[in-house]
Amino acid sequence: xxxxxxxxxxxxxxxxxxxxxxxxxxxxxxxxxxxxxxxxxxxxxxxxxxxxxxxxxxxxxxxxxxxxxxxxxxxxxxxxxxxxxxxxxxxxxxxxxxxxxxxxxxxxxxxxxxxxxxxxxxxxxxxxxxxxxxxxxxxxxxxxxxxxxxxxxxxxxxxxxxxxxxxxxxxxxxxxxxxxxxxxxxxxxxxxxxxxxxxxxxxxxxxxxxxxxxxxxxxxxxxxxxxxxxxxxxxxxxxxxxxxxxxxxxxxxxxxx
Amino acid sequence: xxxxxxxxxxxxxxxxxxxxxxxxxxxxxxxxxxxxxxxxxxxxxxxxxxxxxxxxxxxxxxxxxxxxxxxxxxxxxxxxxxxxxxxxxxxxxxxxxxxxxxxxxxxxxxxxxxxxxxxxxxxxxxxxxxxxxxxxxxxxxxxxxxxxxxxxxxxxxxxxxxxxxxxxxxxxxxxxxxxxxxxxxxxxxxxxxxxxxxxxxxxxxxxxxxxxxxxxxxxxxxxxxxxxxxxxxxxxxxxxxxxxxxxxxxxxxxxxxxxxxxxxxxxxxxxxxxxxxxxxxxxxxxxxxxxxxxxxxxxxxxxxxxxxxxxxxxxxxxxxxxxxxxxxxxxxxxxxxxxxxxxxxxxxxxxxxxxxxxxxxxxxxxxxxxxxxxxxxxxxxxxxxxxxxxxxxxxxxxxxxxxxxxxxxxxxxxxxxxxxxxxxxxxxxxxxxxxxxxxxxxxxxxxxxxxxxxxxxxxxxxxxxxxxxxxxxxxxxxxxxxxxxxxxxxxxxxxxx
Numbered sequence: 001x002x003x004x005x006x007x008x009x010x011x012x013x014x015x016x017x018x019x020x021x022x023x024x025x026x027x028x029x030x031x032x033x034x035x036x037x038x039x040x041x042x043x044x045x046x047x048x049x050x051x052x053x054x055x056x057x058x059x060x061x062x063x064x065x066x067x068x069x070x071x072x073x074x075x076x077x078x079x080x081x082x083x084x085x086x087x088x089x090x091x092x093x094x095x096x097x098x099x100x101x102x103x104x105x106x107x108x109x110x111x112x113x114x115x116x117x118x119x120x121x122x123x124x125x126x127x128x129x130x131x132x133x134x135x136x137x138x139x140x141x142x143x144x145x146x147x148x149x150x151x152x153x154x155x156x157x158x159x160x161x162x163x164x165x166x167x168x169x170x171x172x173x174x175x176x177x178x179x180x181x182x183x184x185x186x187x188x189x190x191x192x193x194x195x196x197x198x199x200x201x202x203x204x205x206x207x208x209x210x211x212x213x214x215x216x217x218x219x220x221x222x223x224x225x226x227x228x229x230x231x232x233x234x235x236x237x238x239x240x241x242x243x244x245x246x247x248x249x250x251x252x253x254x255x256x257x
Numbered sequence: 258x259x260x261x262x263x264x265x266x267x268x269x270x271x272x273x274x275x276x277x278x279x280x281x282x283x284x285x286x287x288x289x290x291x292x293x294x295x296x297x298x299x300x301x302x303x304x305x306x307x308x309x310x311x312x313x314x315x316x317x318x319x320x321x322x323x324x325x326x327x328x329x330x331x332x333x334x335x336x337x338x339x340x341x342x343x344x345x346x347x348x349x350x351x352x353x354x355x356x357x358x359x360x361x362x363x364x365x366x367x368x369x370x371x372x373x374x375x376x377x378x379x380x381x382x383x384x385x386x387x388x389x390x391x392x393x394x395x396x397x398x399x400x401x402x403x404x405x406x407x408x409x410x411x412x413x414x415x416x417x418x419x420x421x422x423x424x425x426x427x428x429x430x431x432x433x434x435x436x437x438x439x440x441x442x443x444x445x446x447x448x449x450x451x452x453x454x455x456x457x458x459x460x461x462x463x464x465x466x467x468x469x470x471x472x473x474x475x476x477x478x479x480x481x482x483x484x485x486x487x488x489x490x491x492x493x494x495x496x497x498x499x500x501x502x503x504x505x506x507x508x509x510x511x512x513x514x515x516x517x518x519x520x521x522x523x524x525x526x527x528x529x530x531x532x533x534x535x536x537x538x539x540x541x542x543x544x545x546x547x548x549x550x551x552x553x554x555x556x557x558x559x560x561x562x563x564x565x566x567x568x569x570x571x572x573x574x575x576x577x578x579x580x581x582x583x584x585x586x587x588x589x590x591x592x593x594x595x596x597x598x599x600x601x602x603x604x605x606x607x608x609x610x611x612x613x614x615x616x617x618x619x620x621x622x623x624x625x626x627x628x629x630x631x632x633x634x635x636x637x638x639x640x641x642x643x644x645x646x647x648x649x650x651x652x653x654x655x656x657x658x659x660x661x662x663x664x665x666x667x668x669x670x671x672x673x674x675x676x677x678x679x680x681x682x683x684x685x686x687x688x689x690x691x692x693x694x695x696x697x698x699x700x701x702x703x704x705x706x707x708x709x710x711x712x713x714x715x716x717x718x719x720x721x722x723x724x725x726x727x728x729x730x731x732x733x734x735x736x737x738x739x740x741x742x743x744x745x746x747x748x749x750x751x752x753x754x
Contacts, residue, residue, distance in 0.1 A: 126659055162661055162705030162721070197711050211712045215635025216657065221706040221718065234680070 001034040003232045004246040006064065006120065007076055007155065007185035008038050012046035013066075015206035018190035018199035021050035024226065027191040029057035031228050035250045037062035039076050042095060042104035044088070051257045062253045065092070066122070072108040073139040076120040076155070076185075078253045084116035085255050112146045118249050119147055120155045120183055123171055127163055132170050144178040153183040153245055158235045160223045172239060183245035184236045189224040196222040259420055259481075261371065261399060263381065264406035265363040268394045272303040274340055275330055277392045287328035290317055301332075304394060337361070344388075345490050351384055356487040364403060364487050377417050385415065400426075403487070404479030408434035408453075423480050428454030435475045441468060453479070496534070496589035498522045505544050505581020512541070512573055512582065519587035520562045527592070533558025534589035537565060541576060542584035549576050558593040633657065637707045639666065639721075639733075639750060661705050661721040663733035663751025670748035673734065677747075680739075683722045687734060689749065696726035704736075723753070 677684035683701035703722030
């Protein structure tokens, strides 16, 4: 296996993900994945279902979580062992307790306290004026200082919005500058391309508008599905290190429910 | 089940209406007149005048012989149509298909409605009584066909003709009951044909040969052998918006929010129809069943949310919510067509457009020039990403810059043949099928993949590329479908000059 999908949003991120964890795992098994991570936003709610499905199909499930912060770029977190998992759960509890039910308030300072985890910085979806957004750059530089060496990665995805090549190039440039490895992800929101219509409807519910008025709030294409290994290799043919990083992270995360 | 029709004949439509408007005219003899061929002729009589012997189409001078101090009342030409239209709209509560015919007929298609009144007798009686209460003298008949109902209402009286019994009812009626003109009737009379029954015995081909299609058609319509169709009137749905609240609203801010939400819905409908309101009614239904009404009116029709809200703003302080308001209703009882020139008064942004709009008007007048303005629309699909602006005063939302949008767009896209490495790398060259010129591509960006907007139509997705060729011409091309399939086609969607 040359690739592991590390950014997957299931329907446990309400009104964003379009597939059940079970469907994701089944599809991953069909595509021949040996391991897959689930990263819902600020919650670990989907892990139990995912674990049950993974046990059935024999795929290794990597526990993960996407932390949406109030004052920084979002991070994907993967605990390496039981200690890391405990820290992550405590962090989420703290965030939940700070605000009303259903929401989670997390700040950069909270995350810096996590040990024994791997971090991936979520990339911006487009470039601004042909360069990375200023906010993203500043955040990444700060993260690079605070996280221990070797635990942070910069993610890159092909969004098929037109400036993919430039975006990947810029992220790679930044990664070289701070000495941080790159990793390839596909920002999966649903298990197969046919789910796009349902995901559009979920977006409308979330934005409280009709589908005719949704306009640019919907995603323009259906690329956010689980892709075959060969396809991921082709998409990242210029950055083979990015694909290798996925294997490294998967290997480092030995925690299992 | 066969169709059933009701015809209501207003014997004294205009004069009864006059009596409604001025009750002291009741019982007096008065007429409506018109100048015809140089003399004044009576066009409508009141019931009292009718009793005295005055008839329509009688010269006024003759009418004055019957009644010395005959009163002449003015009316306008549009009155019968307005009256009948209002009455027809009123009759919609009895059946959805209502039509009217000048000068004094209402046609109702009541198939399937009468059982709601528990029978045709009750139905017709209810209809009859309600209209009588308005003060109109009417004769109403219910039959299988319009022709039969018309004949019965005019020449027999208030009747219900059971289904398929036209012959019994109609055969003894004079030919006038068939809705054919006087001259033809007199010709028939000279031949000894006086009743509808007589006419039915003659063979249809002879009638057609000597008297034309219309007579035959009317005869057949009366007996249901030919169909007669009525075009029902359509009513405009009233301009009303309502907002029920889950919890009773107590605060002024809550009322303002409710008002602005309702105004948004109402004004978007008005804007779409290019109408503006003159009067606006804002009703608040309180928990203790009291209703508070606020009314504003404008000098000129307006559909601007900010302006109408400002007019209401001062009055909102007078609302006493008491225990709370549970329902808000916003109505526009008076709506008129908007004259476009008035819009700049409300939007401060469109001040200096006067000179620009005058220039555009002058240009448009010239031969061969048409000035159009495009605004962005929120769609990813380039064919739908722009729309024609309706007027100069529409405010601009920003054009999204990260879209691959050609400045000149070809509709429909032009087919091209392309050499491109599979699966989805930008092409190396393309040939325009219109002039078979080969363009060698030096620079390109892409692909930008756009899926179809599935709620509008289902199509294959497109991969867009912006390319530049050796002549520095820039083109927007796309490929339909995935690389793997045999039917990949490439198209040129536009140029960026």
